Amino acid sequence: MKKRVSLKWKWTIGASMAIFFTYTLFSVAIFMGFTQMMISQEHANVKDTLFAVSNKLKLEPTSLTNEKVTQTLQPNFPTTNDSTEVDSRFLIDDSSYDSIDTLYAKINEAGVVVRVFDPNSRLLYESRASHATFNKTAYTVIEPIKIDGKDGFSGTMPIMSSQNQNIIGYVQVTNELLRYHEMSNKIVLVMLTMGSLALIVSGVLGYLLAINFLKPIKLMTRTMNDVRQDTQSRSRMVVPDSNDELSDLTRLFNDMLDKMQKYIEQQKQFVEDVSHELRTPVAIMEGHLKLLNRWGKEDPVILDESLSASLQEIERMKSLVQEMLDLSRAEQVEIHYKHEKTNVKNMIHQTFNNFSMIHPDFVFNLDDDVDEDVNVQIYRNHFEQILIILLDNAVKYSTDRKEIHISVAQDDYAIQIAIQDFGEGIGQGDLQKIFNRFYRIDKARSRDKGGNGLGLAIAKELLDGYQGTISVESVLNHGTIFRISLPILKEN
Structure with a gap:
């Protein structure tokens, strides 16, 4: 048997993974953007250091020597033998101190190695020991390298004498990207920490969302169990105020239960009525x-x-x-006949002519104000059955004045039909009961006239199924008027 997994946990895991995946995606994007920015900055730093060293050394007219390079790249100024006068080559204004300090900071930055070579590739100066490979180049070259298995940069450029534009040496800057690696490690650590926290938070949030979203389903299950245990149960779901798909589902579910219970009650009523009658x-x-x-x-x-x-x-x-x-x-017209339509004028005239023919001793008057093309959404046989029930009752319960009036009118929304007789009439105490099944005002008299007390109940059920209405007005011994209304079918 397949193991059952609760929808709550499926939803929790799914929501958690979705939230965590979104967080991870954004975190990776931010990390890649940040590291790319740092790489660009380190690349620029290598380039700046190359140009700074080259600018300091290009003042020499001839090839560089170890002493010249060392003296130029040191922050302390060499003095003459009497220690009272500064070598005239290094006389500079106060504003140059900042540039010397900046260059010194670049040269002595952690992970940065500055090396200077003469035109014959002989090492003249090295800020710290390095095993980087040097290759002469005619222009500035900055390329990625591996240093102890980690990413780094190596930049090389020729030093051109500012006096005769001859190559007097080469400068090489190697950067181990210590700040980049340190910052990347910190960011990865923070991302992992925040990722773990995000996973926990997303799990809790997913669980709460699952509980919230599944609450209507749990209520639905509880309601269905109530109905299963008692088919007459009036248990229903409370429609939420959210006005969304869940509220629509709740309404449909309640409507389904109402219809199901209605059909059950109809079956029960049918059996009881048949047994009784x-x-x-x-x-x-x-x-x-x-x-x-x-x-x-x-x-x-x-x-x-x-x-x-x-x-x-x-x-x-x-x-x-x-x-x-x-x-x-x-009782089931909504299921089987909801797409039927009938022309009002044709049906009423046909029924009027039929009754005029089979009851020649009656006077039938028809007042018709309906257009030729007006249709109502009702099955033709059902519409005819309603008219026959009402006209048949009018004939049965007429007395001396054998006259029946039929009037038909319309407005923008509905067809109004009135059928009036001048017969026995109905007492006020019976008006509210005549649409009940098997209800007969005078049972003995009704049996003599062939009635079972179901005609008006059938007419009302049919009209209810087609969203129509039926009402009655009557005065005892003066006659009765039945009024029915059916919505006009609007053609698209």
Whole structure:
């Protein structure tokens, strides 16, 4: 079995490595930039030392000697034998002291070796012992070398006499780059220390980020466990105020649970309703069959009555089952029919003509103010079913005044349909209940008219699924008006 690794630790390691990699990348870039700057500075120092020594020695008209070079490159001024007068060749003003001190500092800098050669490559002066190779050159050359396995610089240039431009010697400067190596080592040490600290900090930060990001998932898991243990649980995730992808995910998750619970409740309600409504016809049929089994089959009158009643109950059961299936489908229109559309004018005129034909004893009036090309997002058969349910009820519950009015209007957003009859009407106490399943104002009268109390429930479920509405107004013994509204489908 594959070992389980928590997403929290995966996220922690990933975030830590990302932060640490970013830190390392920037640190390496800064280190390389800094070392390159130091290398350039050391290169410039070698070049400056070469020119400084050359400028001091080029005053000689002839080839250099050990004594001349030593005297020139020393910071102390030689005097005459009586120690009271300075050699006239070294009489300089006060401003030259700084240049001599600077040159002396360059020559005696740690890791720097200055050597002077005559034109025949004979060593005349050496600031300290060195094993660097010397090669004569006609121009200034500064090149990288290895000194005891470490990087260094070696620079060589000819010394040209300022009087006759002849080569009177050569100067070589070797720099072991001690300051560069020392500073580089310190920087590497600091980077390693800071890198270790950065790794720890990035680990802690990654862990905190992982906890923060995974908190909604933990809540989601907890909520799912609650629902798994109790399908009727109302446990839901709290939508965060962050208004980001996590809040969107939380809303979708809650919506999914709401829909799932709604479907579970619908299934449960469906089973309960079917069980309840089928109990009566089954009991009636059972009673007649037992009657026939005992002695009724010998009596033609009882036999005929029992068979007729049983067949009537079977027909009612078939009607009930069909209506229950219609109701179940109505609850799922968002899944199966969300892309359907229907032309309002055509459907209403077709239904109006059908009812006018099958009920010639009724007067149907149609007031139509809808444009030809107006569509609503609803499956055609469902739209027709809603109209048939409302018109069928209007016909069933009409009394002496057999007149039904249908009016259709539109605004910028919705289609408004009103169906009015002048029949029995509905009492105020029943208006809020007529859309409930199996609710009948007068059960005996409803059964006589062939109703199971599901028509209006089906119509409401269908309209809810298509984001429509239905309402009712009624006055007892004066008639009823049903109003439905459906949003107009905006064509792109």
